[in-house]
Amino acid sequence: MSDDPLAWETLDSDIAYTCPGFDVRHEDVRLPDGTETDFDYLSEPESVAILPFTEDDDVVVIEEWRQAVSRISRGLPVGGVEPEDDDLASAARRELTEETGYVADRVTHLTTVEPANGIADSVMHYFVAYDCVPTAEQELDYNESIRSTTTTLDELKAEIDGDGVYDGRTVLAVSYYELSRADENDIGADG
Template sequence: MQDAQDWKLLDSKYIFNEPWLKARRDRCEMPDGTIVDPYYVVEYPDWVNAFALTKDGQVIMVKQFRQGLGKTIIEVPGGCVDDTDADLEVAIRRELLEETGYVFDKLTAIGSVSANAGTTNNLTHFFIAEGGEKISEQSLDDHEDLEVLLMSIDEVKSLLKNHEVWQSLHANCLFYGLLATGHMQW
C-alpha cells in the first residue's frame, strides 16, 4: 500500500553482494522532490525466532559466542530463512530441530519486527513453539557451537529484568512470547 510519505526509488546499485549480506546504494526522491543520494541499505534474509517451550513448560534457550559483540550470550533458538524453506513455519521448525534437537506439537506466529527499518530490509518473525520433545542431537552448521539451556519462566524473566539478553530481536521474542502465553501482563 502506497503512502503519501513514501520515497520513489530512482536507481539502485549493489556495492557488496554475498549470499548472507548484500549492501546497496540507492538514489531516491522524496515526495517534495528532494533527491537523496546516496542512501545505503543492507539486505539480509528474513530471520525466524521462537519462544520455545518443552512439554513440561521449560523455555529452551541457546548459549553461543557472537563475534559482533566478542562475547558468549544467551539467545532464543532461530536463524535465517533459507531459499529452500517453503514458508516461515518450515524455517522455524528446521532451525529448532537443527539447533536444539527438539520438535514441537504446535507453532503459533506472534508477529514480526524490523531490526532497523532505516538501514536494513529484512524482518524477524516470532513464533511460540509448544510441546517440545527432544528427538535428536543438534545438527549444527560448521560455524555454530550452541549450548542448549532449559530454563523456567521465572529464570527467563530474570534474564530480561537484569538486561542479560543482549540480542534485541531475541529479547523482543521473549517479551512477546511471555505476553502471548499469559506469563506477563501489560
C-alpha cells in the first residue's frame, strides 16, 4: 500500500467477469477516511498503437467494424501485447503486419498513456513505424473485420478536425506526433 494519504487500501480483489480481451475486476477497498466500499474496473493487457508511414510518407490506416458503436471506424492499427512478443517494439511490428499486411523498416516509441485510468487499468504504448511496405498478408483474429488503405498525414488530420475520425487512439497518436514534431522544430530553431 502507498504511504500517500490519498491512496486507497485494497482489502479483497477478484474477477467478476471474464471474456476474450478483458476482465472486469471487483475490489473491496478502504478509502482514506476509513470508509469501506467496492470498486469495479476493466482490466486488460497492455496494448500498442502504431502510426505507420509508407516509403512515400503516406499513412497506413485501417477501417474496422466496431460493434459497440455499430459502424465502421477509421483509425490506426492497435492490438494487445502478447506473451511471445520480445518487447513492445516487436508487438508494434507484429500488430502492424497482422492488421494491415505492411512491414516496417523501423519503429520508434512515441509515448505511453493510461487512456481511461478512472475506469480501467489499460496502458497504451504508441509507436511510429517508418518505411512500411505491403509485403505480407493480413492475419486477422477471428473477430476482426479490417481493411487497410493509405492516406496522407494532412488528409488524416483534416478528417480528425472535421469529425470524421472518432477513434481516440488515432486522435491521440496524430496529435502527439504533431506535438513531438513541433518540439523538434522548436529545438532546431533555438539551437
